[in-house]
Structures are given as C-alpha cells and as structure tokens.
Amino acid sequence: MRAPEGIGPAEGRAAAAARRRRLLDRAWTHGWLVLGVLVFALPIWITLVGSTHDAATIGRGEVPLLPGHHAIGNYATAWAEGGGRFRTTAAAVMLWNSALMALLIAAGKIAISLLSAYAVAFFSFPGRMAFFWMIFLTLMLPVEVRIIPTFQVMVDLALINTMAGLVVPLVASATATLLFRQFFLTIPDEYVEAAKMDGAGPLRFFRDVVVPLSVTNIAALFVILFIYGWNQYLWPLLVVNDSSLETIVVGLSKMIGTGDAQNEWNTIMATAVLAMLPPVAVVVLMQRWFVRGLTETEK
Amino acid sequence: MATLELAGVRKSFGAVPVLHGIDLAVADGEMVVIVGASGCGKSTLLRIVAGLETPTGGRVLIDGRDVTPLEPADRDIAMVFQNYALYPHMSVFDNMAYGLKIRRVPRAEIRRRVQETAELLGISALLDRRPRQLSGGQRQRVAMGRAIVREPRLFLFDEPLSNLDAKLRVQMRAEIRRLQRRLGVTSLFVTHDQTEAMTLGDRLVVMHQGRAAQIATPMEVWARPADTYVAGFIGSPAMNFLEARLAAEGRAAALAAGPVLRFADGARPGPEGRRLVLGVRPEHVRAAAAGEDGIPLAVDLAEPLGSETVLHGRLPGGEAFTARLPGAGAPQAGTVLPLLLPAEALHVFDAETGRRLDPLPA
Ligand SMILES: Nc1ncnc2c1ncn2[C@@H]1O[C@H](COP(=O)(O)OP(=O)(O)O)[C@@H](O)[C@H]1O
Ligand SMILES: [Mg+2]
Numbered sequence: 001m002r003a004p005e006g007i008g009p010a011e012g013r014a015a016a017a018a019r020r021r022r023l024l025d026r027a028w029t030h031g032w033l034v035l036g037v038l039v040f041a042l043p044i045w046i047t048l049v050g051s052t053h054d055a056a057t058i059g060r061g062e063v064p065l066l067p068g069h070h071a072i073g074n075y076a077t078a079w080a081e082g083g084g085r086f087r088t089t090a091a092a093v094m095l096w097n098s099a100l101m102a103l104l105i106a107a108g109k110i111a112i113s114l115l116s117a118y119a120v121a122f123f124s125f126p127g128r129m130a131f132f133w134m135i136f137l138t139l140m141l142p143v144e145v146r147i148i149p150t151f152q153v154m155v156d157l158a159l160i161n162t163m164a165g166l167v168v169p170l171v172a173s174a175t176a177t178l179l180f181r182q183f184f185l186t187i188p189d190e191y192v193e194a195a196k197m198d199g200a201g202p203l204r205f206f207r208d209v210v211v212p213l214s215v216t217n218i219a220a221l222f223v224i225l226f227i228y229g230w231n232q233y234l235w236p237l238l239v240v241n242d243s244s245l246e247t248i249v250v251g252l253s254k255m256i257g258t259g260d261a262q263n264e265w266n267t268i269m270a271t272a273v274l275a276m277l278p279p280v281a282v283v284v285l286m287q288r289w290f291v292r293g294l295t296e297t298e299k
Numbered sequence: 300m301a302t303l304e305l306a307g308v309r310k311s312f313g314a315v316p317v318l319h320g321i322d323l324a325v326a327d328g329e330m331v332v333i334v335g336a337s338g339c340g341k342s343t344l345l346r347i348v349a350g351l352e353t354p355t356g357g358r359v360l361i362d363g364r365d366v367t368p369l370e371p372a373d374r375d376i377a378m379v380f381q382n383y384a385l386y387p388h389m390s391v392f393d394n395m396a397y398g399l400k401i402r403r404v405p406r407a408e409i410r411r412r413v414q415e416t417a418e419l420l421g422i423s424a425l426l427d428r429r430p431r432q433l434s435g436g437q438r439q440r441v442a443m444g445r446a447i448v449r450e451p452r453l454f455l456f457d458e459p460l461s462n463l464d465a466k467l468r469v470q471m472r473a474e475i476r477r478l479q480r481r482l483g484v485t486s487l488f489v490t491h492d493q494t495e496a497m498t499l500g501d502r503l504v505v506m507h508q509g510r511a512a513q514i515a516t517p518m519e520v521w522a523r524p525a526d527t528y529v530a531g532f533i534g535s536p537a538m539n540f541l542e543a544r545l546a547a548e549g550r551a552a553a554l555a556a557g558p559v560l561r562f563a564d565g566a567r568p569g570p571e572g573r574r575l576v577l578g579v580r581p582e583h584v585r586a587a588a589a590g591e592d593g594i595p596l597a598v599d600l601a602e603p604l605g606s607e608t609v610l611h612g613r614l615p616g617g618e619a620f621t622a623r624l625p626g627a628g629a630p631q632a633g634t635v636l637p638l639l640l641p642a643e644a645l646h647v648f649d650a651e652t653g654r655r656l657d658p659l660p661a
Contacts, residue, residue, distance in 0.1 A: 190384035193351050198398035198449075199372030208397070212388040 044276075051075070051270035058265040074270040083267035084255030091271050094248035098230055099278055101166050101247055105229030106222050108171035114214065117180030118206055122192065132181075139174040143235055154239060161242045170235060176221055183217050184210065219289035227279045248275040301362045301452035301485050302327050303348065308357035310343055317343050319509045320357065328483040330476070332500030334490055336532070340509045341489040345455050348487060350374050361452060377446035378455040381462065383438050385430040385445070391417075392426040395445045416448040419478070436467045443475070447482065454479070454486040460495065472498060493533050497521070505529045523646075527653040530578050530646055536609060536621045538578045542650070545573040549659070552577055552647065556616035558594055563642035565658030574650035581609065581623040583644035586636060593637025596620055603627050610636070 046065075050058055053068035077083070078091045119125075120132045143150070150169045159165030187210065195205045211218075236247045246254075252275055255268050303325040310318040317340045325331050333341045346352040348359055350371035358367045366374050377398075385394050392413055399409045417423040420440045430438055439459065446454055456475070460468045476499055479486050490496055496503050497517040505513045505520060505528075513525035524530035530538045543552035546559055549566035552575055553559045560577070567575075587593025598612040610622045610630070622638055630636050647656045 188382065190380045190382055191386065194380065194384040196351065196371045197349060197376060197378050199401045209386055
C-alpha cells in the first residue's frame with residue numbers, strides 16, 4: 001500500500017483557502033438575506049410591541065423595542081370595545097365582517113370562475129370566443145375604474161349597507177377564470193369522452209371529475225382571493241357606513257384621528273395585529289395543500 | 300351481444316374529407332380489426348361508431364337499429380382509449396364503478412360486478428389503488444375492466460396496446476383475444492400494427508386514405524391482397540414489387556430486367572405489353588441451385604436472425620429487393636446471389652390502378 005499521491009502541504013493550503021472563500025461567500029449572502037428579513041419584520045415587531053404598552057408611552061413619542069405589560073388590557077379593549085380614541089366598532093365585529101366578506105368573495109369568485117371557465121373550455125357554443133374575450137377585457141376594468149356606475153347600481157338595488165352590496169360587485173373574476181381555463185385545457189379530451197360514453201352529463205362530469213382535479217388550484221386561488229378580499233378598502237369604505245358592517249381594514253384607518261387629541265396608538269396597534277392574524281392563518285393552513293399539490297401530482 | 304353495420308359512412312373536417320364512404324358489417328361476437336397507417340382515419344371511424352363524432356354522411360346501425368342520431372351514452376358501447384383515460388383522483392374500484400353508478404345500478408350489484416371483472420382480469424388486489432400507483436400493464440387491465448364491467452353491446456379499442464413495451468404488448472394481445480372470445484362481445488379494434496391486426500382479428504379492415512382497401516380474414520388479406528397498398532402494408536418484411544409487362548398472351552410477365560416469369564394459375568386479361576406490378580413476398584424467394592437460372596441479387600445488407608437471414612439488395616434493373624432465406628449461412632453483403640421467384644408466389648397487380656389482377660377463368 002502506498003500513500004495516496006497528490007495531497008501535499010501546498011494542495012492542503014489551497015483547499016483550506018477555497019473553503020474559507022466559500023464560507024465568506026456564504027456569510028455575505030446570508031448577511032444580506034437576514035437584513036432583508038429584518039427590514040420586513042421590523043414594522044411588524046414595532047406594531048406588536050406597541051400593542052403591549054399603555055397609551056401614554058407611545059403618546060410621548062417613544063418607539064419601544066421591548067414588550068410592555070399592558071398586552072391583555074389593550075387586546076381586551078380592542079376586541080370588545082374597539083381601538084383608538086373613538087372606539088366605534090369592536091374588533092370582534094369587524095373581524096367577523098371582514099372574514100365573512102373575504103370568504104364570500106373568495107368562494108364566490110372561485111365558484112363563478114370555475115363555471116365560466118368550464119363553459120369556455122369544454123363547450124362550443126355560438127360566440128364562445130366573444131364571451132372569452134369579454135371576460136378577458138374586464139381585466140382592464142378594476143373596481144376603481146367602474147366605481148361610480150357600480151355604486152349607482154348598488155343604490156338602485158338597495159344594496160347599500162348590506163353584506164351583499166359589499167361582496168357582489170367584487171365577485172366576478174377574470175383572472176381566476178383565465179387560470180381555470182388554462183388548467184382545464186390540460187385535462188385530456190379522453191376524460192370527457194370516457195365520461196360521455198359512461199353517460200355522465202356535463203354537470204356530473206364537472207362535479208365528479210373537473211372539480212376534484214382542480215382541488216389544488218382551487219386551494220391556491222382561495223388563499224390569494226381571500227387575502228384580496230380581506231384587504232379591500234375603497235369599495236367597503238364607499239358602500240358601508242353602518243358601523244355594524246364595518247370591515248377591519250377600513251375600521252383600522254378610521255381609528256386614526258386627526259387633529260389635536262391624542263391617538264390611542266396601543267389599541268390601534270392591537271387591532272392591527274388582530275387584523276393580520278386571519279390572512280396569516282389562511283396562508284399557514286393552506287400551505288399544506290400547496291405542498292401536497294406540488295409534490296403529489298395527480299396527473 | 301350485437302351486430303354492427305356501417306353504411307356509406309363519410310366524414311369531412313371542414314372541407315377536408317377524411318372518410319370516403321365506409322361499408323362494413325360486423326357479425327355478432329366478431330372481432331374486426333381496423334388497421335392502417337397513422338392518419339388514415341381509423342380513430343375517426345371508431346369515434347363515429349362511438350357517437351363522439353358525427354358522420355357527414357351514412358349511417359351506423361347496431362342490431363339493425365339506426366343509432367346515428369343517438370348520444371354516445373345511449374348506444375350502450377364501451378371504449379378503451381389509447382391513454383386509458385382513467386380518472387387519476389378515483390381508485391381503481393371507483394373508476395370501474397363510475398359508469399354503473401351513473402346508470403344507477405344498485406350498489407350491491409356494482410360491487411359484485413366490479414369484483415367479478417377484477418377477478419377475471421387478475422386485478423382484485425389493486426381495487427383500492429389510484430391509477431398512478433399502477434404499472435402500464437395494470438392500467439391497461441383496469442381500462443379493459445372499466446369497459447367489461449358495463450357489459451356493453453359493443454367494445455371499441457383505439458390502439459390500446461401502443462403505450463406498452465413490446466413484451467407486455469404481446470402478452471396483452473393474447474389476453475384481449477381470449478377475453479373477447481370468452482365474453483363473445485362484438486368488437487372493433489383499431490391499430491397501426493399489422494402483427495397485432497393479423498393475430499387479433501377475425502377479419503381485418505385495411506384502411507388507406509379514408510377508404511377500406513380490403514375487408515377480409517387475415518389469411519385472405521395476406522394471401523390475396525386486394526391492391527399494392529394492402530400487399531405492401533401486410534407482411535414483414537414488406538412484399539417486393541417489380542415492374543413488368545404482360546407477355547405470352549397473358550400467361551407470363553416480362554420483368555423490366557429481362558427474365559420472363561410464367562403465371563402458375565392462368566392468364567391475366569389485357570393486351571400484350573399491359574403494364575403490371577409483380578409482387579413477391581421475401582419469404583417466398585428461393586436461392587437458385589447450381590444449374591438453375593436465377594435473377595442475380597447484389598446483396599448490400601444481410602441481417603441474420605438466427606433461424607433465417609434477411610437479405611437486402613438490388614436486382615440488375617436497379618430495383619430494391621428483399622429476400623428472407625432459411626438458415627444463418629447465407630451470403631454476406633457484397634456478394635451476388637441468384638434468386639428464383641416461384642410462379643405460385645407471384646401476385647399480379649395492374650400498374651395504373653394498383654388493383655389485384657386475378658386469372659381469367661380457364
Ligand atoms: N377534430 C379534427 N379536426 C380536424 N381534423 C381532424 C380531426 N380529427 C382528425 N382529423 C384529421 O383526420 C385524419 C384522420 O385522423 P385519425 O382518424 O385520427 O387517424 P388515425 O387514427 O388513423 O391515425 C387526420 O389527417 C387528422 O389530422
Ligand atoms: Mg388514431
């Protein structure tokens with residue numbers, strides 16, 4: 001047996017230098033990444049910490065970086081009475097309104113876009129492409145652009161200050177329709193034909209095959225659409241002025257008063273933290289579905 | 300159990316004609332194989348029978364009843380697709396049971412029928428699995444099971460074996476044949492593979508550019524091909540074709556290369572010098588013995604297959620020619636081998652139409 005050749009002291013030094021360089025590289029990239037995380041996390045941390053102090057601390061202009069002792073009191077007040085000096089609507093009510101609105105928007109968008117994508121992708125009827133392009137064109141007309149006529153329609157239908165008025169104008173979704181259509185086009189024709197020969201009608205096929213195959217897409221879209229609904233500001237601001245229907249995003253901004261009086265930043269921040277929780281929960285819960293959808297391909 | 304009849308079935312996609320009038324009568328319990336090159340309209344024909352495609356003209360009759368206007372579901376037909384079309388989110392059991400569920404068959408009977416069928420196909424252990432957990436051969440069986448469990452009047456198969464590897468294909472081919480015999484269900488089977496066609500079919504429909512070039516038993520198609528297309532399509536290696544002219548008052552053909560070959564079975568019609576195409580299958584060619592007067596084949600490729608050797612080469616006229624000779628000791632590339640074309644092995648076709656020329660009655 002002979003000692004392996006070629007690993008002299010010189011080569012050893014070179015290898016060590018290379019290792020050092022790699023380490024340095026990695027420290028450099030990680031440093032930047034951690035910095036990025038901090039930049040994003042800092043405002044949330046400040047909010048979180050701010051919600052645990054008394055109103056006076058923040059009122060003095062301090063920005064505490066360590067938690068205080070008033071967490072329970074602040075959250076209880078925000079939850080049951082409302083935040084800020086006005087205490088207009090309890091966070092519990094606003095959270096419920098927001099959750100219901102976001103849920104209805106997400107579910108409605110998914111239901112409607114599933115059906116319209118199904119029609120456009122699987123059926124040939126006169127004007128199919130015209131309908132498709134009409135749906136496509138509405139992409140260019142977001143809520144803000146059509147807000148005045150939409151408001152007029154809601155007034156005519158007496159839907160101002162109702163949950164329906166809040167949800168219905170936001171339900172149609174060209175984006176989701178397009179996404180589902182693209183997915184449906186990847187479903188092999190043979191599935192349709194096999195179902196036809198088995199005697200499954202269009203709705204049966206939709207229920208038994210198309211929807212189950214779309215489950216992971218539906219889950220992914222649900223997350224995106226729920227957060228879209230949750231974050232709605234302009235439309236709820238306009239269509240609701242009954243405080244019992246207030247959504248938390250709008251309510252939060254209304255809490256911040258202008259003028260001379262002190263803002264109760266502690267309860268406002270507590271409300272802000274509460275407002276963040278449901279979207280975070282949806283993302284965390286649905287993440288499992290994403291991963292499942294990505295790792296175990298059904299086709 | 301049913302008979303199937305196609306009467307003048309035509310189909311055009313837009314202005315493009317794909318089927319030019321197919322007539323076919325399939326007897327009860329018969330297995331008819333539709334074979335032809337890719338793109339000749341086999342699938343289209345099958346889909347018209349299934350009701351997935353509407354014919355431009357003609358009628359489809361099942362048990363003598365015109366089903367042309369009926370929906371696929373109302374024809375009582377089951378189809379096995381090339382990619383199997385198993386629903387990925389359903390278990391094997393649910394895939395097989397789906398058609399019965401829709402037909403509101405009682406649950407206990409569905410269970411019984413699926414289990415019986417699974418047993419028949421040897422897939423009882425797989426009923427709880429998803430299609431993606433199955434091998435290609437197992438998926439194929441499930442696809443068959445889904446068709447069988449419905450107990451339809453007619454089976455349609457669209458190239459169901461083409462996604463399997465060669466060994467499995469041979470095995471499944473035999474199995475499909477056995478099952479079809481045993482169940483006695485009238486079947487149409489589409490394939491582009493002539494071996495599959497020959498071994499599976501009671502009768503073949505050889506399709507060529509949207510027409511049925513020949514409808515006959517496999518042996519008939521092989522022994523008496525109706526035209527040069529069928530002759531070249533069925534048989535492997537493919538039949539050799541040689542240009543020739545009618546000679547000796549229709550009793551012989553004069554090859555372009557010189558030799559005159561006499562027909563064994565009588566005179567062909569037509570004037571002296573009528574242009575012909577002579578067909579000879581590679582396996583019917585013999586090597587000329589010493590003293591016999593053969594046509595020299597300049598061998599440029601020899602493929603030894605063990606029990607036989609396939610020789611590729613050229614005749615003196617420059618025509619490509621293939622011979623299949625028994626034994627492994629055949630000549631190497633570069634040699635010249637005198638060949639005999641036995642008179643009883645000659646197929647005579649008209650050069651203009653490509654149609655077979657049968658001997659005149661004596
Ligand atoms: N839906 C369709 N629209 C237009 N042309 C089609 C359609 N289906 C088939 N064809 C054409 O018809 C011809 C026959 O197709 P097909 O029946 O699938 O052939 P095969 O199954 O023998 O390979 C092909 O040329 C194909 O391009
Ligand atoms: Mg085909």
